[in-house]
Amino acid sequence: MSELLSAGEGGRIERTVLPGGIRIITETVPGLQSETVGVWVGSGSRHESHVAAGSTHFLEHMLFKGTATRSPRDIARGLERTGGDSNAVTAKEYTCYYARCLVSDLDGVGELLWDMVLRSTLDEAEFERxxxxxxxxxxxxxxxxxxxxxxxFEQLAFADQPLGRPVGATRRQIRVLEHSVLREHYEDAYAGPGLVFAAAGGASHAEVVEQVTAHIAGTRAVRPLAQSAKARDTAADALTPALFTPGIHVRERATEQQGIILGTAGLPEGHDDRFVHLVLSNLLGGGMASRLFQRIREEHGLAYSVQTVLSQYSDAGLFGVYAGCAPESSDQVLALVREELLRIADRAPGADEVDDVVSQLAGGTVLGLESTAVRMNRIARHELTAVPLLSAEVLIDRVRSVTPEQIRAHAVGLLSQEWALAAVGPRGDLPMPSLR
Known part of the structure; x- marks a missing residue:
């Protein structure tokens, strides 16, 4: 049975759970001739055991290498002939295989994606290549x-924790990864309720459900996920709340620039304060009018690129400032970053400055939702994380409700935490600035 999640002028979002637990979520936008679809797997590099390090990303490659009825070339031709675009992405908490196509090509594209995801041969010779x-x-x-x-920076911030591992693992780990380990990881993760099919565009929900039901018939996707004991232990470890680790990590390299990230613990996905967090981040380093850009680049000419960076996961997050500058300017850049962080914690920004940032975010939200890819990603992330799905109107209202004093108080909270500094470049002696 289908469940209506929301309905408005912008689109109609519906959800269906098939036998075995596979979930289908769609957003139907009347009048569109295109569709963006994705098969999402609720497994990322964070969920790997040490011996399986790199297998999630390796699988992303392998699923393009052939099925029982398609060669790698057949897969490539089938995805490209529609005139849209397709690819895959591996992240720390999920994997996604996606394509954009005409609604008239949806059935064929969806069948191809499911063939890749559920019927991959994982050929050992292809694995070695x-x-x-x-x-x-x-x-x-x-x-x-x-x-x-x-x-x-992420390895430093989440030291010795699954969330700190590189998504692709290391070259040494890939060189020793066994084919049997890869296949076991595939069998554990790619079945049942671990799978979500998300679609956004002109197709109706009933149409998508009918197609997916036919595409997965007779496959293990219709059976509940049956994890091995090792996989269950790894999943439990991955769900252990990630803790931020302060410190300094400087990698000396003979580069022209010194890359710097100064950061601290941020907010997880769905946190109540995420809108204040977002406005603060954009006010500090979210564009050309931001404080850090104006101070460091425009006033002092010390960096071409300077910006705030956010990472958000199910139970943790990171907030940081990135800059790339001449090695000899590194100390001055860090001093200016420190000044701007302390300044916003000392005095709330003016209402006009906040209004500019809020208008930027509101406009970006509306413009982003004109993309079926953005819509597809949004509903899929909702399904995977269970973070409440908010309409564009509610999102904008939440952003516009952020006050200058909330921004100042949030900055005070960030500065009260411990911080970490990562750098890559010729300078090996960068000190951690005092932020208290």
Whole structure:
């Protein structure tokens, strides 16, 4: 039976749970000829055991490598011939395989995605070939100082915890990952209530449900998820609340710039204060008019890129400031970041400044929802996290209700916490600024 979650001028959101627990959630937007769809798996790198490190991301690659009835080339042709776009993403708490297509092509595209996800052969010869590809992908990321910096920061902030592990694991771990371990991870994660099908666009919910029901018939997706004891232990470990770890991690590299992230514990998804958190983040470093951009780039010319960064997970989050600058300017940049953080905690911003930020966020919300991809991601994340699904009108009202004094008080709370500093570049002697 279908459940109506919301209905308005913008779209109609409905949900159905099929036998075995697989969930379908759709947003129907009348008049659209396109559809964005995704098969979501509620398993990410955080849910891996140590021996299975990297298997979630490896599976993302392998599911494009053939099924019982399709070769890798067949999969690529089937996804590209519709004229839309398709890809996959592995994150710390989920994996998604998605495509954008015409509504008239939805049945074929959906069938292809389900074929990949549920009937992958996981051929061992393909596995060995792809091992080299993934090692090269990780090497490419390691060569990018900014990628390395963000990875270092999360490893520092969640030290020795599943949430701190790199999504793709390390090259050493990929080189020793066994095919049998990958297959076991696939059998554990890709079944039953661990799967969500999300769709946003012109197709009706009934149409999508009918198609998905046909696509998964006779597969293990209609059976409840039966995790192994090892998988259950790993899942329990992954759900242990993540704790922030302060400290300093500096990776010395012969680069032209010094990359810096100064950060602290943020908020998890769905937290009551998330709208205050978001407004504060954008006021400090969310665009060209933000305080950090104006102070560090426009007034002092010390950095091309400076911005706040947020990470949000089911039970934890991170708040940070990123800057890329000349190594000799690093101390001055950190001093200016410190000044701006202390300034907003000392004195609430003016109403006009807050109104500018709120208008920016409200406009971005409305413009974002004109994308079926944004809509599909939003309803899927709701289904995976159980965070209440708010309409665009409610989201905007919540943002507009944020007051200058709430922003100041939230900044005071952030500064009362312990902080961490990660850096990549020639300077190996960066000190942690005092933020109290």
């Amino acid at each position: 792809e091992r080299g590809v993934i090692v090269e992908e990780l090497a490419m990321a390691a060569d990018d100082p900014t990628d390395q910096l963000f990875e270092d």
